[in-house]
Amino acid sequence: MHISPRPADLPAGPDHETVPADARPLSRAAKGEVGRVVRVGLNGALHDSLDPDELERRLLEIGFVEGARVEILHEGLFGRDPIAVKVDDMRVALRRREAEAILVTRWQPASLHAVAEDRRS
Amino acid sequence: MNAVTPVLQTGAPRMALVGNPNCGKTALFNALTGSRQKVANYAGVTVERKEGSFTTPEGRRVQVLDLPGTYSLRARSPDEEVTRDVVLGRFKGEAEPDLLVCVADATNLRLVLRLVLELKQVGRPLLLALNMFDIAKHRGIEIDVDRLAAELGVPVVPTVAVRKAGTVDLLKHIDAQVVDLALAAAQGVSQGANTWHEPSAEEVRATHREADRIIKLAVRPPTKPDTWTTRLDAVLLNPVAGLLILLTVLFFMFQAVFTWAQPAMDGIKAGFDALAAWVNGAMPDGILRSLITDGIIAGVGSIVVFLPQIVILFTFIILLEDFGYMPRAAFLMDKIMGGAGLHGRAFIPLLSSFACAIPGIMATRVIDNRRDRLATIMVAPLMTCSARIPVYTLIISAFVPDRPVAGVFALQGLVMFGLYAAGILSALLVAFVMRRLVWRGTVEPFLMELPAYKVPDAKNVVMSVWTRAKAFLQRAGTTILSIMILIWFLSSFPGAPEGATEPAIDYSIAGMIGHWLQPLVAPIGFNWQMTVALIPGMAAREVAVAALGTVYAVGGGEENVTALMDTLGHSWSLATALSFLAWYIFAPQCASTLAVVRRETNSLKWPVIMFVYMLTLAYLASLATYHVAASLGWA
Structure with a gap:
């Protein structure tokens, strides 16, 4: 899965200005990518499984906070879902649907190995 | 404060x-x-x-x-x-x-x-x-x-x-x-x-x-x-290798529950049979003896016999849990189970239910979310448990000809496989319907920590397994025992009159209920003997085999299966036999399961819902099977 910056997709909100232009949801990240969380929560947008505020708090409580380092460690077989993410020094599994609510910036491949894997897919 | x-x-x-x-x-x-x-x-x-x-x-x-x-x-x-x-x-x-x-x-x-x-x-x-x-x-x-x-x-x-x-x-x-x-x-x-x-x-x-x-x-x-967790995850969470390892682990676990428990279960059964035989020899014939041997000893035995399966299953589950593998298994299975609206963690309880729904339902404790857990409990008894095997074997060998299909498959084996597949498909379908219609719009997010792997501590594992075993005996014991005594009472009273020609059960309350229910089950092709046999069969599915032996007066119950097969082959039509098989895929013919659901959900509501929905499915499936078979001229 290749990540292309799509700023038009960013939900509009009061703190839109503070989000870097290259920020994109964690749900679009591929295995091996590393980044930093810049915003948690859907900023008012609706989510199909949970109340957005509830989702935001659950993500915060399990460690997805602004500033946390995230790295995609593993992906599921079907539709590359769910994903296993390293959040700072712990590991969390979640579905891409929930990962939508986490905006991440400064993507970079974790290693050359990851780049090679990215090319293969 | x-x-x-x-x-x-x-x-x-x-x-x-x-x-x-x-x-x-x-x-x-x-x-x-x-x-x-x-x-x-x-x-x-x-x-x-x-x-x-x-x-x-x-x-x-x-x-x-x-x-x-x-x-x-x-x-x-x-x-x-x-x-x-x-x-x-x-x-x-x-x-x-x-x-x-x-x-x-x-x-x-x-x-x-x-x-x-x-x-x-x-x-x-x-x-x-x-x-x-x-x-x-x-x-x-x-x-x-x-x-x-x-x-x-x-x-x-x-x-x-x-x-x-x-x-x-x-x-x-x-x-x-x-x-x-x-x-x-x-x-x-x-x-x-x-x-x-x-x-x-x-x-x-x-x-x-x-x-x-x-x-x-x-x-x-x-x-x-902690590099171990990283290295292990590279294999265990690999999309392909990880799934293969998970299936291997589960296959091994299933095998263990199925086969390792057998000697211990046989031993327990033999022990209780010997105890009953001893009581039979030591006491004069009468109601009290019948209550002790057929009611209490048989009732307690039917509970304790599940203990080896529960101990083995929980040893595996607790080892995997303490090791830190459970959240990984849920990660790997989430997408597959999610299609039916079930949680990734539902996989292990459902697989265990192939051995017996009772440890399977107890294993749903690995699912945190209440609705996910209830959905899993409700469909667990649809998985083909080992107690159905004697019934399936009896009917298949009596009615399905032993001939090859397409050169390689045995027809009898194919029918058996079809019964298993029907159980799995209906479980997934019922779960899907429950999650989409009953609990609409509440998709629980899948969000869980993947803890670092740890070597399980032996003492802790033993203690946790012991706690489970104890809880099973204490909790299920009281309810199951009282149901067993009730069923004994229904099948024994009133006794046969002097010079009775029919088997004693025919004159009992169970026999009366059977005759009384007859008009209701006529549309699905059941005769009154089958209905009477199904009442003691509520105690446990395989009891129906012995009960059929009793009502057809073949005698010797399970020991005389060949004679029973002959009798059934002559007195049932193929359509009736197929209808009976369809019934057994769905029917809630297990008081112990209902008692455990009562205990595990801490409410009467869920076992009642389970009983009603399974009975409805059983009736509809038998009705359809009987009429399709009859229209094919098998009646």
């Missing part, structure tokens, strides 16, 4: 263990209480309540409650609601805890410190136990315990639950705290005020920042990070 809490006047002080999931809370609970613990449900909810007691070095008895794991007091599930309400002292029927012990995995402090900050607001005496302190040290994580305690404003004690002397410091602290509590109570000093309220997202962020600040001050990150 401004009121003065009289602590020691009301008996032993109460301590509650709180902590994140996977923090080793239960291991600490086991280390503290040893075998002095009991498992039950909290009043009115499906949440497991684990309580125990221990004596401190200074000889004080302390009651301890192991609360469900949580990341926040802001409850998101019934389990977490229990934790919140007990901690806040507002759970009906639970005494307020005098002391909260927050258990932390010392190798993973970030999230638990946030919980500690939240717990502090409750205003109760609080203590932080840094569990797995040895592993943290080994990894080069340096924790300045005094600094941590000073910054948090909470006493901090390192513990190692799996080691013998690992709780000494904790016990000393508890002794000291209990003295403080007693003094405070004697002097009429009130506890701190409860200022806790459900935190907003911003407040969660703020406590996170505070926790991070404290960690920077008091904790030095590991010099030797």
Whole structure:
């Protein structure tokens, strides 16, 4: 899965200005990518499984906070879902649907190995 | 909580263990209480309540409650609601805890410190136990315990639950705290005020920042990070290899439950049969003898016989859980199970249900979310359990010709496979319907920590398995036994009159019910003998084989299967036989399962719903099968 910056997709909100232009949801990240969380929560947008505020708090409580380092460690077989993410020094599994609510910036491949894997897919 | 809490006047002080999931809370609970613990449900909810007691070095008895794991007091599930309400002292029927012990995995402090900050607001005496302190040290994580305690404003004690002397410091602290509590109570000093309220997202962020600040001050990150977890995950979470390994593990587990338990089950069965035979020889014939042998001994035997399967299954489950594999299995299966609206964790209970729905339903405790758990419980009995095999075998060998299909497959084997497949498909379908129609719009997010792998502690595993086995015998025992006695009563009274020509069961209440129900089951092709056999067959599915032997007066029940096959072959049409098979895929013909559902869900509602929906499906399936078969000229 290749990540292309799509700023038009960013939900509009009061703190839109503070989000870097290259920020994109964690749900679009591929295995091996590393980044930093810049915003948690859907900023008012609706989510199909949970109340957005509830989702935001659950993500915060399990460690997805602004500033946390995230790295995609593993992906599921079907539709590359769910994903296993390293959040700072712990590991969390979640579905891409929930990962939508986490905006991440400064993507970079974790290693050359990851780049090679990215090319293969 | 401004009121003065009289602590020691009301008996032993109460301590509650709180902590994140996977923090080793239960291991600490086991280390503290040893075998002095009991498992039950909290009043009115499906949440497991684990309580125990221990004596401190200074000889004080302390009651301890192991609360469900949580990341926040802001409850998101019934389990977490229990934790919140007990901690806040507002759970009906639970005494307020005098002391909260927050258990932390010392190798993973970030999230638990946030919980500690939240717990502090409750205003109760609080203590932080840094569990797995040895592993943290080994990894080069340096924790300045005094600094941590000073910054948090909470006493901090390192513990190692799996080691013998690992709780000494904790016990000393508890002794000291209990003295403080007693003094405070004697002097009429009130506890701190409860200022806790459900935190907003911003407040969660703020406590996170505070926790991070404290960690920077008091904790030095590991010099030797946990590379084992990374290396194991590279294989175990690999999309293809990981799934293959999971299937291998599950296949092995299933095999073990199925085959390793057999000798022990046979032994138990033989033991109870011998006991019944001895009683039969020692007592004069009569109602009392019949009650003891056919009712009580047979009833208790039918419960205890499941014990080997439960012990083996739970040994596997607890090993996998303590190792840290369960969340990985859920990760791998989430997408597949999710298609049917089930949680990834539902896979293990459903697979276990192929051996027997009872350990399967008990294994649903690995599913945290109540609705996911209930959906799994409701479909578990649709998986083809081993008790259906004698019935399937009897009918298939009596009616399905033993001839090859397409050269390679045996027709009998294909029918057997079809029955298994029908069970699985209907389970997935029922789960799908329940999640989409009954509980619409509540898709639980899949969001869980993947803890670091740990070598399971043998003592802890044995203790956890023992707790499960004990709970099974105690809980299921009472209900199942009373149902068995009821069924015995229905099949034995009134006795056959003098010079009776039909078998005795025909004159009993069960026989009357059978005749009375006959018009209802005529449309699905059942005769009255089948209906009568199904009543004692409620005790357990395989009992129907023996009961058919009794009503057809073949005698010898299971031992004389060949004679029974001949009789059935002559008196049933093929359409009736197929209808009977279809019935057995769905029918709730197992009182023990219903009793366990009653116990596990802590309500009568769910076993009733299960009984009704399964009976409806069974009737409809038999009706369709009978009429299709009849229209093909097999009637």
